[in-house]
Amino acid sequence: MLGRSRLSASARRAQLIDVGRAVFARKGYEAASVEEIADRAKVSKPVIYEHFGGKEGLYAVVVDREMDYVVRRISESIATGTPRERLERAAHAFLSYVKDQPDGFAVLSHDAPSSRRAGMTSLLNEIAERVGELFASSFKSAGYDPRAAPIYAHALIGMVTFVGQWWTNERKPSVEEVAGHISALAWMGLRHLPKRPARVGGR
Secondary structure (H helix, E strand, O other): HHHHHHHOOHHHHHHHHHHHHHHHHHHHHHOOOHHHHHHOOOOOOHHHHHHHHHHHHHHHHHHHHHHHHHHHHHHHHOOOOOOHHHHHHHEEEEEEEEHHHHHHHHHHHOOOOOOOHHHHHHHHHHHHHHHHHHHHHHHHHOOOOHHHHHHHHOOOOOOOOHHHHHHHHHHHOOOHHHHHHHHHOOOOOHHHOOOOOOOOOOO
């Protein structure tokens, strides 16, 4: 226990979060165990319970930290610029997160305890809400119904997310190129968006 006494409470907490993040990323919530996390952190199990109340408490902190980080990055990326630039920056920010923080993305993509909403679903909803606010403003100024903005915001975020999951396995082309393709596809659709979309055929 000599190693344990060398860290302050805040430093120990930060260490446990990092270790828990790595274990959750590799195994998912259900397969991860307090024993493994404690062993990798070189502490006893009670230390984890002392800081987080158990595995679910640690998992919640890890997920919340990842979500805050991603939402902040994307929010900053769409704060300024033309609509086309904002689309590309949002796609690039998310894909850069996938590239630079693979453990964090894996945690958000994995399973979650039944008592907590899935991390990725919660994250996507929060990001889509912020993008939707941007879309609503742009829609209104262009003469479109701003109430439709959430549809397009969720469509864009869903597209970027699934591409990100695909990219984690391929690792090519570059994040910059992939972001360019996504934003081009989304922008061409938005540029030619009819004011009152209707089905082309059928009943």
